[in-house]
Amino acid sequence: MIQHSGKRLSEESIRCSLLTVKTKQKLWVLIAMMPFTLLAQKQTNLPLEHLDRSFHVYDQIQKEIWATPELGFLETKSSNTLQKHLQEQGFKVETGMAGMPTSFIATYGSGKPVIGILAEFDALPRLSQDTVAYQKPIEEGGSGHGCGHNLLGTGGVAGAVAIKEWLDATNRQGTIKVFGSPAEEGGGGKVYLARDGFFKGVDVVMDWHPGTRNIVNVGNGYTAVQMVDYTFHGKASHAAGSPHNGRSALDGVEALNYMVNMLREHIPSASRIHYVITHGGDAPNVVPELATVSYYIRHPNRDALKDLVAWVDQAAEGAALGTQTTVEREIISGFYEKLPNRTLAELIQKNLEAVGGVQYDDRERAFAVQMTEQLGVKPSVLDRVAAIQPLPEERPSTGGGSTDVGDVSWNVPTIGFDTASFIPGSSAHSWHWTAAGGTTIGTKALINAAKVFALTAIDLYTTPSLIEEAWEEFESRRGPDFKYEPLLGDRDPALNYQVRK
Numbered sequence: 001m002i003q004h005s006g007k008r009l010s011e012e013s014i015r016c017s018l019l020t021v022k023t024k025q026k027l028w029v030l031i032a033m034m035p036f037t038l039l040a041q042k043q044t045n046l047p048l049e050h051l052d053r054s055f056h057v058y059d060q061i062q063k064e065i066w067a068t069p070e071l072g073f074l075e076t077k078s079s080n081t082l083q084k085h086l087q088e089q090g091f092k093v094e095t096g097m098a099g100m101p102t103s104f105i106a107t108y109g110s111g112k113p114v115i116g117i118l119a120e121f122d123a124l125p126r127l128s129q130d131t132v133a134y135q136k137p138i139e140e141g142g143s144g145h146g147c148g149h150n151l152l153g154t155g156g157v158a159g160a161v162a163i164k165e166w167l168d169a170t171n172r173q174g175t176i177k178v179f180g181s182p183a184e185e186g187g188g189g190k191v192y193l194a195r196d197g198f199f200k201g202v203d204v205v206m207d208w209h210p211g212t213r214n215i216v217n218v219g220n221g222y223t224a225v226q227m228v229d230y231t232f233h234g235k236a237s238h239a240a241g242s243p244h245n246g247r248s249a250l251d252g253v254e255a256l257n258y259m260v261n262m263l264r265e266h267i268p269s270a271s272r273i274h275y276v277i278t279h280g281g282d283a284p285n286v287v288p289e290l291a292t293v294s295y296y297i298r299h300p301n302r303d304a305l306k307d308l309v310a311w312v313d314q315a316a317e318g319a320a321l322g323t324q325t326t327v328e329r330e331i332i333s334g335f336y337e338k339l340p341n342r343t344l345a346e347l348i349q350k351n352l353e354a355v356g357g358v359q360y361d362d363r364e365r366a367f368a369v370q371m372t373e374q375l376g377v378k379p380s381v382l383d384r385v386a387a388i389q390p391l392p393e394e395r396p397s398t399g400g401g402s403t404d405v406g407d408v409s410w411n412v413p414t415i416g417f418d419t420a421s422f423i424p425g426s427s428a429h430s431w432h433w434t435a436a437g438g439t440t441i442g443t444k445a446l447i448n449a450a451k452v453f454a455l456t457a458i459d460l461y462t463t464p465s466l467i468e469e470a471w472e473e474f475e476s477r478r479g480p481d482f483k484y485e486p487l488l489g490d491r492d493p494a495l496n497y498q499v500r501k
């Protein structure tokens with residue numbers, strides 16, 4: 001029984017007074033905590049404000065890389081630009097990792113947790129384009145940033161620097177690492193970094209890709225891939241004077257391609273096989289002594305992929321036998337499919353929503369509207385860049401592209417997302433992407449990505465149970481018997497894979 005001023009209180013008034021006491025206690029706790037809450041909020045805002053203030057810095061860096069498009073493993077200037085900025089910001093930068101001259105790892109802070117951010121910077125052949133809404137190459141046949149890796153690398157670096165600002169301001173223990181990863185477009189820089197153990201000791205890896213929406217990448221639609229070159233050797237001869245003395249290496253290539261096109265009917269539907277003949281001979285009147293065909297073979301599951309590759313190998317042997325040529329096979333690269341992580345996906349979703357979408361100014365909007373006319377889509381699609389997509393459900397891949405982030409995701413819990421860097425309706429590896437990526441639209445998207453990195457890193461540094469949860473999920477998805485065996489075997493990085501074309 002509770003007595004108050006000698007009077008017995010009704011049940012209701014007791015509840016009320018108890019509530020009042022509790023509320024008062026809560027209020028006092030809140031008031032007492034206020035300086036700390038305000039301080040924490042202020043500290044969380046610090047990296048975001050830093051990024052807003054640094055817009056022009058990263059605008060300049062991304063445009064510098066955009067204006068110097070370099071192909072995979074040849075990205076000396078682009079890599080140096082990012083390294084230089086990180087060094088100026090106090091990061092320790094090591095270069096030339098895993099036998100790749102343009103790779104680097106930049107580290108700031110100390111101790112656990114260790115958070116990694118991936119940074120790419122390679123361009124694509126023949127996608128040179130000016131920042132205008134109609135096709136206009138800057139250099140006819142030249143390279144261009146048709147996949148937005150100028151933004152990707154710069155956004156990763158901007159995020160890491162913002163995280164450094166927060167580590168400094170809060171005196172927290174923790175390490176941030178930027179993985180300068182060359183040659184994502186077919187060279188597989190990250191696979192060599194993973195194979196050589198550079199992700200060991202990293203707790204979480206974050207990654208983003210410039211896209212046409214703001215959306216968490218839960219791993220849907222990615223496939224494992226094996227890139228293989230088949231080189232046939234024949235015997236040169238005058239194609240008209242003594243054809244019977246020659247054996248055509250190009251015949252070997254054509255027989256292989258023919259057989260592959262027949263086997264398509266009998267392989268799992270999510271498979272993808274595509275090829276280009278990178279060398280087919282020199283002149284029609286010379287029986288080709290040497291011919292090479294370059295294959296990408298893909299399947300959402302890497303075990304099924306191995307069976308497919310074995311079948312194409314058999315076809316190559318059969319083609320050589322039937323044309324009396326010989327064939328050599330060289331694995332150029334190979335990537336794992338992506339391993340999803342729901343714990344991290346939900347965390348990124350929260351922070352993507354906190355940061356919000358991309359807001360165009362009048363000039364950017366005019367460019368974007370012109371681009372929609374080029375693309376034949378309604379200008380209303382532009383509303384998408386300001387919106388955040390709901391967190392997608394995971395579903396089995398029905399085929400699609402591949403990324404060397406796949407290998408990272410099987411070594412460390414990894415999560416990625418897109419921000420709206422390009423005009424909705426445009427496709428990757430197009431002049432439309434090169435054009436938009438070189439404007440402030442691209443910079444706005446990379447600053448948003450950097451903010452998501454910063455907010456997520458703060459969550460991971462301040463709530464280590466999130467890392468434990470991500471690891472539990474990671475271990476359970478990989479299975480107890482998992483052993484990482486890269487699909488590219490023990491080969492050295494194919495440093496000249498873009499030169500030989």
Ligand SMILES: [Zn+2]
Binds near residue numbers: 149184209
């Ligand atoms: Zn890309």
